Amino acid sequence: MPGQANPDHAVLSGRRVLLVIAGGIAAYKSLDLIRRLRERGVTVRAVLTEAGARFVTPLSVQALTEGTVYQDLWSLTDESEMGHIRLSREADLVVVAPATANLLARMAAGMADDLAATVLLATDKPVLVAPAMNVRMWQHAATRANMALLESRGVRRVGPNDGVMACNEYGPGRMAEPMEIVDAVAAFFAEQAEGEGPQPLAGRHALVTSGPTHEPIDPVRYIANRSSGKQGHAIAAALARLGAAVTLVSGPTRQPDPAGCRVVHVETAREMLAACEAALPADVAVCAAAVADWRVAAEADRKLKKDGSGPPALALTENPDILATLSQAGPRRPALVVGFAAETGDVLAYAAAKRARKGCDWIVANDVSPGTGTFGGSDNTVHLIRADGSDSWPTMSKEAVAARLAEAIAGQFERR
Missing domain, CATH: 3.40.50.1950 (Flavin prenyltransferase-like)
Incomplete structure (x- = not known):
């Protein structure tokens, strides 16, 4: 060598x-x-x-x-x-x-x-x-x-x-x-x-979201969560290895851009939604990003200062629902929409309800309770929930989860 x-x-x-x-x-x-x-x-x-x-x-x-x-x-x-x-x-x-x-x-x-x-x-x-x-x-x-x-x-x-x-x-x-x-x-x-032979997702376009979003309070502070982006980036890489043309829309993360993917870097939920809509049409969308549910209704244009009168009142408003938006029926809806449900209790029940509520095809549910190490960690324990049932996968590395999910997506298109 x-x-x-x-x-x-x-x-x-x-x-x-x-x-x-x-x-x-x-x-x-x-x-x-x-x-x-x-x-x-x-x-x-x-x-x-x-x-x-x-x-x-x-x-x-x-x-x-x-x-x-x-x-x-x-x-x-x-x-x-x-x-x-x-x-x-x-x-x-x-x-x-x-x-x-x-x-x-x-x-x-x-x-x-x-x-x-x-x-x-x-x-x-x-x-x-x-x-x-x-x-x-x-x-x-x-x-x-x-x-x-x-x-x-x-x-x-x-x-x-x-x-x-x-x-x-x-x-x-x-x-x-x-x-x-x-x-x-x-x-x-x-x-x-x-020597791997034909790639089952060749000719398909996959849209993947990953990482957290940062919702500004003022020019210095923001609302965020603990998502590292490891799982979403691994999914993008796994889909690319199976031949898909991948657009990865990523919130702020320290993960390197996966090779072979077109990466769009964003910060806020509204920017992420706009990037996703611009990337359509797509054959499959995997919404793995941990999008902030709320943002500050009125972002301050200057750093908020302590003036002795107590903390400022922050009025919140809902962010756009990216998964629900991509799941809406219409000519630009991806043939397969996969969402993620990060839960801290009653994982299967909450995830099944989320799948029905959002209108997506599959939900990948995981437990992100303190102590599981899922956020920021290397391993994940997930459940794949579909309309016709669910599968519980053993604990494995996030890369292994990504590979298994990519294979399931390829299998879904082969059956169709």
Whole structure:
């Protein structure tokens, strides 16, 4: 893989990578690797070995992945919530960086003596390793035999590079640079995409809304909610991967624009509605944005000041109902309109009532109560409600929810 031209990074958006960080001085590069992957729309979960934690802290990895860092095979909390089997399989690719001589040897022997080795033995997904070790260790017959055996089993490799080691020796053994690993990851997904066959949503236009809206009170303050936009952006990326031409209308969010999507950035509910209407006609509309129900009736043109007379009275007025508007019968109504219901209790009942009230075809309902971690988190537990019944999906990553919903949408059009 070294020496390849850089592949198109567009294939990375919405992909899921499980990163195993082993113990070596090159572990510091894994932090930059996480950042580079996430900039390109990749969701990264991390497994940190005991030795790896001597070089990078779990807190650093957690801050960059914005998710749990998995370390202990015997953690009952992690095992009950995730489990090494799910962890090993809820990814599109497993990347080991740095891949030390010790971990490569344990992989070759099929050992399962810690979480990292167990995950690598249990996974049914492709594995990419970035070896990093002393030049003599890399050139040793045992390491060469282990690497050859792993490659014969389908394990992919990037690096190592020549250079000066931390031990001041020179030669092959330096871990590939983060962008080289990103290129290798992108190359894998590009090859995978070439063999995926026809795209079921090719020729369809999908409209997706995502994120919160910000409703100004004055030039400084606004009304908003805790939506991160992760779910909506993941849905847009998933629909694009199935061949749809996607228009994503996004409220303010820190999520990177999904590759392959036309993105319209807005702030308020009224701007979002206008952008949605301008994007019509569409075959499917997925309203995943958490649109503010109300706005201030009269926005102040100057910052409101405390004058000792108490807080100002804020008169509220209703925002336009984007889901109901798109669901209205007419020649420009999308053939399939999907809404979201973020509830904190009686999720199924409230969501079913919302579907009937709004006039949409499907509702994706989820529980956003405090403690669920849904808002801003990486996982989601949803129920898909249709006119003819409902399905409850297991807890999974937001990217997995997006992929499953996109497949359901494609299946609906195929049946029609």
